[in-house]
Amino acid sequence: MTDKWLRVEKPVSLQIPKNLIPHSFYTYSTSLSGKRIYVVGSSKEVVITNDLRALRKLCLLEIDLETKEISSYSVDVGDFTGEVLELYFLAKDLAVLLTYDHRKNELLQYRLIIDRVRKELGCDVVRCTSFDGNMGLRVGVGAVVQGYILVVGRTSREMGDVCKVKMLASDPYHYEHFPDFELDKQMIELERIAHMHPEELYVWPKSVPLLYNESLYFLMAKKEDFSLLFDTSHLGVMTYDHTSNQFVTKIQDVDNSKIKELINHRDMNINYGCMIAQKGKNMWLTFISPAPATHWRWKLQMVATVVCHMFLFVFGRFFIWFGNYDGGYMATKFMHFYLWMMGPSMIPQFGPSPTLRLVSLDLERFQLKAAKVNVMKSALSRFGQVLIDSTPRGDVIMAEMPPRCSELRISRICNPFEPEPLSRMSKKTVEHTFPRLFLEKRLPGYVLQSKSSTIIGPTWNLLK
Numbered sequence: 534m535t536d537k538w539l540r541v542e543k544p545v546s547l548q549i550p551k552n553l554i555p556h557s558f559y560t561y562s563t564s565l566s567g568k569r570i571y572v573v574g575s576s577k578e579v580v581i582t583n584d585l586r587a588l589r590k591l592c593l594l595e596i597d598l599e600t601k602e603i604s605s606y607s608v609d610v611g612d613f614t615g616e617v618l619e620l621y622f623l624a625k626d627l628a629v630l631l632t633y634d635h636r637k638n639e640l641l642q643y644r645l646i647i648d649r650v651r652k653e654l655g656c657d658v659v660r661c662t663s664f665d666g667n668m669g670l671r672v673g674v675g676a677v678v679q680g681y682i683l684v685v686g687r688t689s690r691e692m693g694d695v696c697k698v699k700m701l702a703s704d705p706y707h708y709e710h711f712p713d714f715e716l717d718k719q720m721i722e723l724e725r726i727a728h729m730h731p732e733e734l735y736v737w738p739k740s741v742p743l744l745y746n747e748s749l750y751f752l753m754a755k756k757e758d759f760s761l762l763f764d765t766s767h768l769g770v771m772t773y774d775h776t777s778n779q780f781v782t783k784i785q786d787v788d789n790s791k792i793k794e795l796i797n798h799r800d801m802n803i804n805y806g807c808m809i810a811q812k813g814k815n816m817w818l819t820f821i822s823p824a825p826a827t828h829w830r831w832k833l834q835m836v837a838t839v840v841c842h843m844f845l846f847v848f849g850r851f852f853i854w855f856g857n858y859d860g861g862y863m864a865t866k867f868m869h870f871y872l873w874m875m876g877p878s879m880i881p882q883f884g885p886s887p888t889l890r891l892v893s894l895d896l897e898r899f900q901l902k903a904a905k906v907n908v909m910k911s912a913l914s915r916f917g918q919v920l921i922d923s924t925p926r927g928d929v930i931m932a933e934m935p936p937r938c939s940e941l942r943i944s945r946i947c948n949p950f951e952p953e954p955l956s957r958m959s960k961k962t963v964e965h966t967f968p969r970l971f972l973e974k975r976l977p978g979y980v981l982q983s984k985s986s987t988i989i990g991p992t993w994n995l996l997k
Contacts, residue, residue, distance in 0.1 A: 544933075544944035545598050553605045554938050555592055558918070559617035561932065565625060567924035570596045570932060570943065573620050573630065576607070588614065591630075593654060595647075598943060606654040610643055619672040621682070623704050631682070633670055640664045640684060642705040660705035662713065666697030669739045675811040676744035677703045678925070680711045683742045683749060685720075696720045698742075716749070716771065716780060723769050723782040727753060730784055735761060736769055741809035743816050745896045748772045749780070752818075754803050763801040763820075765789040765901055768894075785899060792892075792903045800890060808921050815927035815948055816894040819919060824885035834884040841880050845871070887913045891921075891929070895950045902949050909942060911935035927951060 555574025562571050575589035591608035608630065615634040622628045623644075630643040644658040666686025673683040682703045688695045698720045702711035720736075727734040734753045738761075743750035751769035754761040766789050771780040795801055800822035807819045824831070852864035875881060892903040908931075912919050916936035923929050927948030934941055947953055 544942045545601065547596065547601055547603065547941045547943070549594075549603060549938055549941055553594065553603060555594060556589060559591075560620045561920040561922055562620045562622070563922045563924060563930045565622050565925060567926070567928060567930055567945065568598055570598065570922070570930060571620060571628070572596075573608070573617055591617070593620075593645075595649075596941070596943070604649070604652060606647070606652065608643075608645070608654060610656065615641065616670070618670055618684075619674060619682075621674040621677050621703070623677065629703065629705065631672060631684075633664070633667070635667055638663060638665055638667055640701070642701070644705050658706045660708060662699075662701060664697065664699055665692065666695075666699075671739060671741045673742035673744050673749075673811070674703070675813065675816075677812070679744075680704070680707075681744065683744055685742050696724070719771050719780045719782055723751065723771065726782055726784060727769060730767070732764070732767070734764055734767055734769075734784070737761075737763065737803055737806075740803075740806070741811070743811045743896065745811075745814050748896075750785075750816075750896060752809075753784075760799075761803045762798075763803055763806065763818075763892075765792060765795065765801070768899065787894070788898070788900045792901055795890075795903055800888065807919070810921050810923040810929065811896075812923045813925050813927055814896045815923060815950070816896065817921055817923050817929045818892040818894070819921055820890040820892065821887050821913060821919065822890070823887050828885045830883055830885040834882070837881050837883050841875070882914075886910050889913060889919060891931075891946070893929075893949050898950065900950065904949075906931070906946070909933045909935065909940075912942075 555572065556576060558572055558574045560571075560573040562573075563569065564571070572594040574592055574594065576592040591610060593606040593608050595604045595606065597603075610630070610632075614636070615632045617630070617632050618640075619631045620628055621631070626647045626649070628645045628647065630645055632641045632643070633639070634641060640662045642658075642660045642662075643656050646655045646657060648655065664684060664686065665688055666684075668687040668689060670684065670686040673685070676682070680703055681700050684699050684701060686697050688697060696717065698716040700714040700716065702708040702713070704711075724736055727736055732755055734755050737752040737754045740752040743752075749771040751771075753764040753767045753769055755764045756762075766787055768785040768787050769782070770785045771782050773779075774781045800820055802822070805820045805822045807821050808817075810817045848867065849864075852867045853861075856862075856864050872879075889906050889908055890903055891906050892901065894901050908919055909917075911917050912933035912935055914936060918932075918934040920932040920934065921929050927950070929946045930943065931946060932941060932943045
């Protein structure tokens with residue numbers, strides 16, 4: 534790689550108490566300041582509804598990166614049976630939880646007020662909006678500060694498999710100032726232009742749409758043999774034209790000279806793309822690609838698998854036969870010993886670790902950069918996760934989560950297109966020179982930070 538991206542500060546390692554670990558995870562997001570991360574998941578508590586359905590309540594996990602304090606909030610949205618799509622912030626203590634009800638084909642926006650003093654979570658506004666694209670839902674929140682979010686989905690095959698695109702007011706309380714827009718025709722036109730391109734492009738299926746500066750951006754893909762690869766040289770764009778009062782579609786060229794070695798590379802397969810995050814003019818994308826099949830560790834893994842199968846076949850059959858005399862006592866002890874030695878996977882894991890690549894796109898200069906990032910090996914395992922979300926400054930907050938969430942490592946990677954701010958450099962210098970100043974007790978974050986307010990007037994002049 535031509536660029537070497539370093540973490541701004543040392544990664545923060547946290548131990549999440551077992552009683553606070555959600556049963557499952559839905560979304561990962563950061564606060565506007567980037568000092569807190571939030572995870573929406575389902576609690577371990579099961580609720581039985583009147584029609585005898587077992588439901589789990591939603592919970593919000595808050596992690597303060599400065600004080601390393603972990604808090605859990607119960608999200609009371611009634612009998613929730615839908616799909617959690619996104620959690621985004623309007624202000625320091627004001628967030629919106631976006632869900633989708635598949636039975637009614639409705640988008641629901643819950644405006645949540647976070648009270649960090651009382652450790653309570655309140656909901657003051659709920660807005661329901663009809664949306665027929667119930668397949669492959671994804672949400673773009675890059676223009677939240679400008680008053681809008683973008684929801685993209687597809688209808689079922691019975692309904693024609695049509696792509697649905699809708700712009701909604703980011704704040705459900707001020708939806709009257711931000712009217713909804715449907716961009717289905719413009720999306721069909723963009724797909725048509727992409728197919729007619731000399732390189733025969735496709736709109737990346739299930740990619741998160743990007744919003745910036747009165748334009749909508751869509752990642753593109755192109756065919757290579759029997760696979761779709763991320764097209765690093767083009768970008769689908771819908772730009773609002775004030776003269777005609779409508780969106781104009783086009784294909785935008787992207788400067789990919791910094792990642793020439795990744796053009797048409799198998800690691801750019803869209804099946805390896807994991808997460809897309811965008812706020813402001815920076816987009817971040819992660820690729821987790823396996824090692825090539827010719828790697829020597831795959832051969833070692835194959836040998837270990839064959840040896841384990843032979844071991845179980847020989848000794849397992851013997852202890853099962855011997856169970857006729859001891860009632861299966863030795864067979865039970867043998868399996869306990871084998872599981873203790875091999876673990877729950879039943880087979881030792883000697884395969885090579887996957888590779889994590891982080892790609893960043895500047896939506897002003899239309900430049901693309903990429904780099905390899907070293908993360909915990911357990912986070913790249915089968916049940917591990919590497920989660921990212923961007924900040925308005927263009928940095929990315931990356932969380933490395935092992936399978937059992939025993940340890941959570943969080944780090945910040947700076948914007949590769951801009952130099953490090955002098956304020957951050959001076960802070961690091963003072964911390965290194967006078968460490969005792971940062972060991973004293975501080976006021977809580979909600980006292981030090983000033984409260985912000987939601988946007989009341991539209992910044993996208995779509996009504997002209």
